[in-house]
Amino acid sequence: MSHRLVVLISGRGTNLQAILEAIARDQLTAEVALVVSSRADAGGLDIATRAGIPTAVVRRKEYPGRAEFDQALCKVIDDHHPDTLVLAGFMHVLGPEFVNHYPGRLLNIHPSLLPHYRGLDTHARVLAAGDSDHGCSVHFVTEELDGGPLIARALVPVLANDTEETLSKRVQSREHVLYPLVLSWRASGRLRLTEKGVELDGRLLPPEGFQLDWEDHPGPVSVAASDFGR
Ligand code: GAR
Numbered sequence: 700m701s702h703r704l705v706v707l708i709s710g711r712g713t714n715l716q717a718i719l720e721a722i723a724r725d726q727l728t729a730e731v732a733l734v735v736s737s738r739a740d741a742g743g744l745d746i747a748t749r750a751g752i753p754t755a756v757v758r759r760k761e762y763p764g765r766a767e768f769d770q771a772l773c774k775v776i777d778d779h780h781p782d783t784l785v786l787a788g789f790m791h792v793l794g795p796e797f798v799n800h801y802p803g804r805l806l807n808i809h810p811s812l813l814p815h816y817r818g819l820d821t822h823a824r825v826l827a828a829g830d831s832d833h834g835c836s837v838h839f840v841t842e843e844l845d846g847g848p849l850i851a852r853a854l855v856p857v858l859a860n861d862t863e864e865t866l867s868k869r870v871q872s873r874e875h876v877l878y879p880l881v882l883s884w885r886a887s888g889r890l891r892l893t894e895k896g897v898e899l900d901g902r903l904l905p906p907e908g909f910q911l912d913w914e915d916h917p918g919p920v921s922v923a924a925s926d927f928g929r
Contacts (some may be wrong), residue, residue, distance in 0.1 A: 712743020
């Protein structure tokens with residue numbers, strides 16, 4: 700049976716689009732069973748509808764507290780029996796009810812080299828700090844905001860004339876490679892969260908996860924655990 704993904708979004712859905720393209724190219728053997736949005740006007744909902752994927756909208760403001768919001772999300776999601784939950788620009792903090800309902804099955808992408816620049820406005824903060832390296836990270840989600848065990852990071856150089864817009868575009872282009880790559884590991888049963896940390900092909904990854912350099916252009920299944928010694 701194919702690996703079932705449920706993708707949670709709040710916005711444009713370019714990561715969702717990249718995941719769907721990777722599936723269409725057979726670089727990711729999985730199906731998107733459901734797209735859940737916290738906003739009715741999220742562009743990602745149109746992408747899902749065009750691809751014939753069921754959608755649901757669960758708005759935070761319709762629930763008195765986070766626990767009720769979390770429960771409503773779980774209820775919608777569980778009907779679709781996900782193997783992996785994919786946070787792709789879902790702009791709400793999820794509470795323990797939600798996170799602990801999906802142990803080892805909940806992934807997030809964040810536009811910075813975690814553990815640096817958790818939270819919002821990462822590109823502006825990187826520019827203000829004068830950093831020369833930036834990037835994006837995929838991690839397992841725990842109760843700690845942007846703090847779960849790292850799976851992989853993609854490095855992006857910061858250029859002298861970068862603006863927030865040019866930098867965010869460059870980071871997003873790497874998100875669209877990194878997330879399908881990580882999901883292909885997950886869908887083929889190669890990636891696990893264990894008590895010791897994150898394992899790929901039975902080998903423990905370093906705390907910063909796998910590193911995708913700016914020059915690397917891997918097909919999603921072509922990176923092996925043996926590449927880690929670099
Ligand atoms: C992505 O850049 C993702 O890293 C970010 O939201 C964007 C969603 O874009 N997520 C976060 O900031 C979560 N902390 P998309 O809707 O086009 O995929």
